[in-house]
Amino acid sequence: MNQVLVGRQRRRSKKADKGQDAPALTREAIVEAAIKLLDSSDLENFSMRNLAKELGVYPTAIYWHIPSRNAVINAVISTIMDDLTPPPSEDWKAWMKTLFRRYRAIIKRHPNISPLIGVQLVSNASVDLDLIEGILQALVSAGFPKHTLPVAYNVVQSAMVGFTTEEFALAPKEEAEEWANGMQQMLSEVDATAHPLLVEHLDEMKNRSFIMRWQNGVDAPMDASFEMYIDVTIRGLESLQQDLVKAGGNQD
Structure with missing residues (x-):
């Protein structure tokens, strides 16, 4: 052949x-x-x-x-959000802390996807009805009047996304090394006379605080700040709920 x-x-x-x-x-x-x-x-x-x-x-x-x-x-x-919603719990504070921590853990694994969730309405098509129901149920358990639930829901949803979106914001890819070096150089030249508190705390804040970072949360996580953020959010909701009840907001 x-x-x-x-x-x-x-x-x-x-x-x-x-x-x-x-x-x-x-x-x-x-x-x-x-x-x-x-x-x-x-x-x-x-x-x-x-x-x-x-x-x-x-x-x-x-x-x-x-x-x-x-x-x-x-x-x-x-x-990626499949395991976001925690199982139901009678402890609304613990449930909400778990929700925030789960969201942050997901974004830490997929930081490039964070902007899709935080700033694009197209993400609404990926609606998670269990998540919405879970947040509403947590607010009911916290004692929020029914007519305030839609507004309080928006607060929880935006709080969940907000800190984490900024923590894992993407660093510039073009001239990344020059940009990082420039940021560090700028912080080393802060005038102690004009900004005494900043200089006093600079060692603890540089690359660990918003505006003064050259790495995001993947390489320089802001764990302590995030935990305080959760506590502030939950305490704020709790205080607001009490004010609404005192003001007669418990009427449907």
Whole structure:
């Protein structure tokens, strides 16, 4: 037999075998690849073309399972937030502390995804009804009047996202070393006469406090500040609830 023909047949056979052995593309595989891509890069580089490249398929293959880029983002958020909502508890304070800590732990694992949750309304499509119900139930257990629940819910939701979003804010990627060096140089030159308190506490605050950091919470976590933030939020809710009751706000 012609050797060239035999070689072509073998190559075709190998390609056919590879196609037969390759696992079928699934929605779960697409979401897993999207999370991996976002974790290793950022939102600006996230596209259906790059996702298809990560999966080793054409972009059209993805659309058979998930119809759009926004839908992929929704699925990513739903997946990483799957274990966010704590189980029901009669202790609303403990429940809320667990909620805040779980959210922070999730964002620490996926900091590049944090901006998608904090600043994009598209994340609303990944609505978690269990989370909403859990927050409302915690507020009821805390004694909030029913007519105040929607407003108090917004406070809890924004508090959960706020500190963590800022703590894990992404550092600049372009000229990152120069930017970090510039920040450290600026702090080393603070005038003690003009800013005496800042200079007094500078060693404890630099790279551990908002505005004075060159690393985010992944490399320089703000654990003590976060725990105080939780306590302030919960004590504030508790104090507000008591004021509402005293003012007659317990009427529906």
